[in-house]
Amino acid sequence: MALVAQAVFKESVRDRVPYSMVAFAVLIIAASYLISQLTAGQDMKILKDLGLAAIAAFGLLIAVFIGINLVSKEVERRSVFAVLAKPLSRPQFILGKYFGLVLTLVVNLSVMTLAFYAVLLYVDFTTDPLLKTAWPAPALDPRLVVAVILIVAELMLVTAIALFFSTFASPLLSALLTLGVWVAGHFNADLRNFETVLDVRPVALLARAVYYALPNLAPFNVRAEVVHGVAVPVSHTALTLAYAAVYISILLFGAIAVFRRRDFK
Amino acid sequence: MAAIETEDLSKDFLVGFWRPRPYRALDRLTLSVAEGEVFGFLGPNGAGKSTTLKLLMQLLYPTSGTAHILGRPAGDASVKQRIGFLPENPYFYDHLTAEELLSYFARLFGLRGADVARRVSSVLDDVGIASERRLRLRQYSKGMIQRVGLAQALLNEPDVVFLDEPMSGLDPLGRRHVRQIMLRLRDRGCTVFFSSHILSDAEALCSRVAILAQGRLVASGHLSEILAFELRGWELVVANLSDALRAAIAPRVRGITALARGRFTIELPPEESPDRFLHELGSRGAQVVSLNPLRETLEDYFVQSVGAVESRQTGL
Structure with a gap:
C-alpha cells in the first residue's frame, strides 16, 4: 500500500502539481502588496481571508482533478492490468491511491501554509505598530493552523468522494459528481429544515434524508472565525475531525467494495 | 501437479x-x-x-x-x-x-x-x-x-x-x-x-x-498429434521454363505460378516422383532452383478448425 502511495505522490510531482504552490505564492504576495496599498486596518483581515481561501481553492483543485483520475485513468489506460497481477490486493491498491493523494495534498498545503505565514510575517514586519492595533488578531495567529487543519480534513473527505466516484464513473462524470457533492455539502443546512421552505411532509423527510446522506462540509469552514480572531472551540475541531474520519472510512469501504467486484475488460 | x-x-x-x-x-x-x-x-x-x-x-x-x-x-x-x-x-x-x-x-x-x-x-x-x-x-x-x-x-x-x-x-x-x-x-x-x-x-x-x-x-x-505432418506434395522453383514445356507438364501438376525474373513455382501432387520430374525438366532446358516438400502446417490446421466453427455458425 505504501508503495502505491509513493507512486501516486511521485506522479503528482512529475505532473507538475507543485507548480500550483508557486502560483499560490505569487498570488498571495501580489495580493498582499495590493491590499497594503489600498486599505488601512483591514489589510490583515483581508489578507488572511484571501490566503486561507486560496489554500482551500488550490487544495480543492488538486483533490478533485487528481482524485477523479486516480482509478479511472488506470483502468482506461489499462495500466491497472500489470499492477493487479502483482502481489497486491485490490483494497491495498485503493488505499494506496488514496493515501498517495493525501500525501500530495498535505505536502502542498504545508508548503502553501509556510508561504502564507512568510507573507504575514513580512506584512507584520513592515506595518506601522499603530495600525496593528486595529487588527482583530495578531498576524502570526496560531489559530490559522486550526483553519488549515480543517481545510486538510475537508480535502481528505473530498478526495475520498472523488476516489469513490472514480472507481465506477468516467473522469468527467466523477468531476461533476464530486463538485456537486462539494457544493451540496456546503449548503445542505437548508435541507435540514426544508419544511420551512415547503410544508409537504414527504418532501421534507426526503430532504432530511438527503441532508444526512450528504457530507456536511460547513463545519470545516472556520475561516471567518479565525480571520476575526474568534476562538474555535477544541470540541468543534475534534468533532469535525472525527466526523471526517468516519465519513472517509465509509467512502473508502464503498470504493473498495465497488472496485473489488469490478471486471477489467 | x-x-x-x-x-x-x-x-x-x-x-x-x-x-x-x-x-x-x-x-x-x-x-x-x-x-x-x-x-x-x-x-x-x-x-x-x-x-x-x-x-x-x-x-x-x-x-x-x-x-x-x-x-x-x-x-x-x-x-x-x-x-x-x-x-x-x-x-x-x-x-x-x-x-x-x-x-x-x-x-x-x-x-x-x-x-x-x-x-x-x-x-x-x-x-x-x-x-x-x-x-x-x-x-x-x-x-x-x-x-x-x-x-x-x-x-x-x-x-x-x-x-x-x-x-x-x-x-x-x-x-x-x-x-x-x-x-x-x-x-x-x-x-x-x-x-x-x-x-x-x-x-x-x-x-x-x-x-x-x-x-x-x-x-x-x-x-x-495435431499435425499429421503428411506429405501434401512438392514445390519446385524453376527458371528457363519454355511455353512448350509449360504446356506439356500442366496436366500432371497441381499448378504453375509465375514469379519474378522469369521464374515459376510448380506444385506437384505427392504421388508424382520429383526425381523423374527433375530429370525431365533438366533434359528440356529448364533450370531447377529449389525443391521443397509440402507438409501440413499449423496454419492449415488452424484455418480448418476455425473455419469449421465459423461456417457452422454462419450456416454456410
Whole structure:
C-alpha cells in the first residue's frame, strides 16, 4: 500500500502539481502588496481571508482533478492490468491511491501554509505598530493552523468522494459528481429544515434524508472565525475531525467494495 | 501437479444499454498445462484469448467454472508471487523511466535494497533495453514498451509466465529476441503460456497448443498429434521454363505460378516422383532452383478448425 502511495505522490510531482504552490505564492504576495496599498486596518483581515481561501481553492483543485483520475485513468489506460497481477490486493491498491493523494495534498498545503505565514510575517514586519492595533488578531495567529487543519480534513473527505466516484464513473462524470457533492455539502443546512421552505411532509423527510446522506462540509469552514480572531472551540475541531474520519472510512469501504467486484475488460 | 488448470471456465458480458443481454465471450473452457511446458493459446481476434488470460489473472471474474494456477485458485496472493503477466498492448506509467517502473514492481514483489537494483538490471539486459533504462516511458516506441512489459513479467523469476500477444509491435529482430527469451524460460523450467495469432511463432516454440474460436476450445494437444505432418506434395522453383514445356507438364501438376525474373513455382501432387520430374525438366532446358516438400502446417490446421466453427455458425 505504501508503495502505491509513493507512486501516486511521485506522479503528482512529475505532473507538475507543485507548480500550483508557486502560483499560490505569487498570488498571495501580489495580493498582499495590493491590499497594503489600498486599505488601512483591514489589510490583515483581508489578507488572511484571501490566503486561507486560496489554500482551500488550490487544495480543492488538486483533490478533485487528481482524485477523479486516480482509478479511472488506470483502468482506461489499462495500466491497472500489470499492477493487479502483482502481489497486491485490490483494497491495498485503493488505499494506496488514496493515501498517495493525501500525501500530495498535505505536502502542498504545508508548503502553501509556510508561504502564507512568510507573507504575514513580512506584512507584520513592515506595518506601522499603530495600525496593528486595529487588527482583530495578531498576524502570526496560531489559530490559522486550526483553519488549515480543517481545510486538510475537508480535502481528505473530498478526495475520498472523488476516489469513490472514480472507481465506477468516467473522469468527467466523477468531476461533476464530486463538485456537486462539494457544493451540496456546503449548503445542505437548508435541507435540514426544508419544511420551512415547503410544508409537504414527504418532501421534507426526503430532504432530511438527503441532508444526512450528504457530507456536511460547513463545519470545516472556520475561516471567518479565525480571520476575526474568534476562538474555535477544541470540541468543534475534534468533532469535525472525527466526523471526517468516519465519513472517509465509509467512502473508502464503498470504493473498495465497488472496485473489488469490478471486471477489467 | 498441473501448472494451469481450468474447468468449464465461462465468461458472459452484458451487452446493450437499454436491454442488456449476456454475450458469452468464453464457453466452458477446460484446459490443463503441465509444468515446464511452452503452451500456445491460439485463435483469431475476438476468440476469447485475452478474456481467458484476464480470468487467470483475476482481472475478470468467471460467470462459472474454476481456474487454478500451481494448484491454488487464480488470484491467490501466493500465486501472484510466483507468476508473471504481460498484458496485450501494455501501458505503463509514462512519467517513470523503465528503471523506476521496474523498481516499483520489484518492490511489489517484496524485493528490497540491492536485490531490486540487481534484478532490474538483469531483466533490462535480458530484454535488450539496458541503455535506455533512464528514459521516461513516454519517449519509448511501441516495441520498447513491449520489451518493458516483458521485463516486468520476468522480474520475480516466475514459475509460470502468461504472455498476451508477446510479439505484438516487435520488429523481426525483437520477435527473434523474445522467442529466445521464451526458450530460455522453458530451459530453466518455467511454464510459458502465451496467446498469439502468429502461427509460425507457436509452431517454432510450443510443445502443445490450444485453438480457440468464438469462445470455444476447438482443438488442443501436442503439435505432433495435431499435425499429421503428411506429405501434401512438392514445390519446385524453376527458371528457363519454355511455353512448350509449360504446356506439356500442366496436366500432371497441381499448378504453375509465375514469379519474378522469369521464374515459376510448380506444385506437384505427392504421388508424382520429383526425381523423374527433375530429370525431365533438366533434359528440356529448364533450370531447377529449389525443391521443397509440402507438409501440413499449423496454419492449415488452424484455418480448418476455425473455419469449421465459423461456417457452422454462419450456416454456410
